[in-house]
Amino acid sequence: MRQIKILILLFVGVSISSCSDFLSPEPLSAITADSYFKNDSEILTGVINMYDGIQGLNSTRSTDNHGIQQEFQVTEMRSDNTRTKSGEGESAQFDAFNVDPTNGIVADYYRSYYNVVYRANIVLNNLGSASDAMKPSFEAEAKFVRAYAYFNLVRLFGDIPLIDKVIDPLEKEIQFTRVNEDLVYDLIVSDLITAVDGLGAGTYGRASKSAAQALLAKVYLTLGEHSLAKQLCLDVMGAGFTLESNFKDIFYNEGNDEVIWAIVYDGDNATDSQNFSAEWLNSVGRTVGLNYVTTEAAAALDLLGGSRTKYSYRLDEIQISQNQVAKYIPNGDANLGIEPTSGDPTLAGNDWIIMRYADVLLMYVEATMGTATETSDASALIAFNKIRARADMPLASSITKQELLDERRAELAFENQRWFDLIRFGAANEVYTKFSADNGYGYSPTDLLLPIPQGEIGLSAGLLTQNPGY
Template sequence: MKNYKDIMKHIKYIALLIIVSVITSCSSDFLEPTPDSGITADSYFNNADEVETGIIAIYDAWQGVNSTSLSDNHSIQYEFYLTEMRSDNTRTKSQEGEAAQFEFYNVEATNGIVGNYYASMYNTIFRANIVLDNLGVVSNADKAVAFEAEAKFNRALAYFNLVRLYGDVPLIDKVISPLDTEVQYTRVATSSVYDLIVSDLTTAIGGLDNTYKTRASKAAAQALLAKVHLTLGNYSEAQSLCEAVIGSGFGLMDNFNDVFYQERNKEIIFAIGYESALSSDSQNFSAEWMNGVGRTSGVNYVTNDVIAALDEFGGDRTQYSYRNDASQTTQNQVTKYLPNGESGGDDGKTFINDATLAGNDWIVLRYADVLLMHVEAILAGGNETVDAQALSSFQKVRDRAGLTSTVTIVTKDALLLERRVELAFENHRLFDLVRFGRAESVLSAFSAVNGLGYSSSDLLLPIPQREINLSNGQMSQNSGY
C-alpha cells in the first residue's frame, strides 16, 4: 500500500471528489451530502487504488478540520471537551462560554461542540459506508478483505464513541438517501449498536495485519474490541484479546515522555496522524490547551483533584503530565501534547513554530492501556485479584513509572487510580469511571466540592437540538435535557 504520509498530501482533493459537500454542523443531509461536482462516489470508484483513497478519506475525517469555525467538523480535535472536561481531570481556564458548560455539567442541547462532534462521527461512518458500498470494484480478493476490515474498524470506533457519549443513536450501516429519514432519525437501542460494533471489529481482526500505526491494524482492532467487551462485561473475551495484543510485539517506552514525542513508537497501537505546518494535515488542540495561543484562552486545564492524584501516585509520569502556567501561577496546563513538543518558553505561549499548526499525533490506543485492560479483564468486575498474570501486567506499568515496589494484590480502586495517572488527559477518564461503576459517586463528590451541577443524567450528552428539529419530532431527547 502507499505510504500514509504521501497519500495524506493528496487526500483533501480526493475527498472533495468522493464526498463533495462534506457535512457541516447545520446540514440536514449529513449522511449523504448532495454533490456539487460531476464526480460522485458512484462514478469515482473503479479499482483498488481508488477505493484506497476512500479508505484514506476516512482518516481525513478522523483528523478533522484545523480551523476556528464550528461550521467545520473537528472530530477528534474536539473530543477532549466531551470526555476529559466532563470528568474530574480538566476544566476551562476562564469558566466562560460553551466550553464551560462541560465542566459545570450544564450542557445544553444547542451546544455547538456537542453538535459538531456528533456530526463528525457520522461523517466518519458515512465515509466508511461509501468504501464498503464499493468493494465490488476491487478485483484482488486479499485487498478487498483488507479494505473491508479497515473500513469496519473505523466505523466501529466511531459508533463506540457515539454510543458511550449519546446513548441510543441512529444506526446506519450502509449509504442511504437524504430522504431516508426513517433510518437517519431513528434512535436504536445501545445493544443493537454494540452488536454492530462487535461484528465490525471481529471482521477487522480477521482481515488486518500490524503494518500500520496511523491506520487500522489487527492489534488495534483486538485492543478496541477488548475495551468494548470490558464495557459489556464480557471479561473472558476481553482477556483473550488483551493477551493476543500482548503477544504481538508491542512494548512500553523506557521514558514516559517519549511516548508522546517519539511518535509512532513501539507503544503506539493506533493514533490519528498529523503533520505540522500544513493547515490541511495539522491540528490545533495542542494550542487550545496553552495560554492564549489557540482559539481560546486555555481549555482542558488541569484540576487540583488530578494534580493531587498525580503528585502522590504518578511517579515519573507526573513531571511529564502537567506544568504550572507561568503567566498565572494558580493554573496548570497539560504537557503531554505541547505543540510539536516545544515548551513554549517561560510565558507558556511563545513557540518556535505556529502552535495552531501542530503535528502531534493523537494517541487512541497504546500498550500501557492494554496492560491495564488485561488486569481489568482478569479482575472480572471483582474487588481485588492476586492472579499472577494480572500482577505482572500491573507491575510493568508501575515499573516504567519508577514505582518499583512489588505488587502483591490489585484492587479495583487501585486499578482505576492507576489508569487515571497513566492515561490522564488522553480522553479515557470519563469512560473508565462509567465502566468501573464509579462515575456517580466520584463525579457527585467532585461536583459538590467544586460547586458544580452534576446529576446522573449528565453521564450522557444531549442529542444535538439541530437533529431533534430536523427530525420533525421523530427523535427523542435524552433525559435531563
C-alpha cells in the first residue's frame, strides 16, 4: 500500500534558508495556518505535510528542504562505512573528519529537520480545531514526528535549541539558545510515550504504534535504559512483523512485512522522488559518486555478510576498482534481479527504510545484554539467530558485544545506522582513531558532534554557540 500522495502546503513556507525564515511575517493575501486549520480534513493535510518535510525535495537548490535525502552524508560518510569516490568537494570533508562550520550539507540537514519540527508544531498548535475522535491520533502522530526529528538532531549536534511550540520572530532566545541535551531527550521520551499511547496499526509510510515503540526503544538504548527498551522490543516482536526470507526483497519489494516505517518515494515524479540513490552511482547522479563503500566495510561484509553481501555492495560497473552501495539501486541490475524504480534514476522511487524488524531483533539482543559484554540468554539467541539464519551464517551459542556490533554492521550496512551504533556501543573513539590513522584522516573526539552551522550562529547575533573543536 502506497503512502497518501505528499502535499506541499503553501502556508507552511517550505523553501527556507534558515531556521528564522519560517518566523517571517505572513503575507496578507496568502492562506496561513491561523486561517486554514479549521477541521479534521484540513489538519490531516498538515499531518501529511510533516512527512513531506522528512521526504524532502528532489532538487539542487540550497534553500530547499531536502529532509532525509542528504542524511547519508552526515552519518554513513562520516563513519568507516562509506566515502566519496573522488575525495573532493564539501562531501569529502565527511570522509576526512574535517567538517567546516560553513559546510552547506550540514546547514541543509540542520534547517531541514528544524523545519520538520516546525511542521509538527503547526499541527500541535491547531489541535483545538480537531474533533474529539481525531485529536488523540493527530497529537500522537505529530509528537512522533517531532521526536524523530529531535532524536536525529540531538545525536548529531549535541545541545541544541528546543522549540516545542510555534514561535514568533521576537522569540529569538528560544530559537537560538542551546539547551542541555538531557532536556531534549526529556521531550523526545515524553512525545514518544504519547505516540505509543495514541497510535494504532497505521501504514508503513506513516507513524504507527509499533514504529513509536521501536523508536522509543532506540532512544532508551541511547540513554542506557535497557529494561525499558527490552519491553518495547518485545511488544514490537509480538505485533506481526516478520523477516523477509530473501534479503533483497526488503529493499525491492516495497511495503513488505519487515518494514515498520519507511519514507515513501514515487519514481518519475518531480516532487515525490529522490535523487540520493543516483548519487551513489558512477555517471548516473549529478556527482561523480558519493557514498562509495570503504575497503573496511567491504572486507567486513565479505567476512560477515553471508548471503547479504551481494545485495549490500557491488563493483562499480564503470570503474571496477570501486564499490557501490547495492541496497537502493535506482536504475536496476539484471545480475542481481533488480528492476529500475523509474525511467530516470535521478527521479528514483526507492523508498527509504527508517525502521525494520531486523533492527528491532538486534535491539532486543542489545537490551538483554545491557551493560554486560556477553549474553547466552535463550530469547536473545533466538532473535539473533533468526537474522544469522537468513544470512546463511553459522548460528551463535553466545553473543559478545563486539559480535552484536559486527552483526548490526553487516545487517544494517548503509542504512545510516553505523555512526549512531558505534557511539551508543562506546566504540566510536577506538574505531575512528584506527580508521583515521589507516587512511591518513584527521579524526579527533570532537568530531563525534557536527558543527553548529555558521550561518545560524551569524543569524543569532551571538546567542547560538559553537561545538568544541570548530
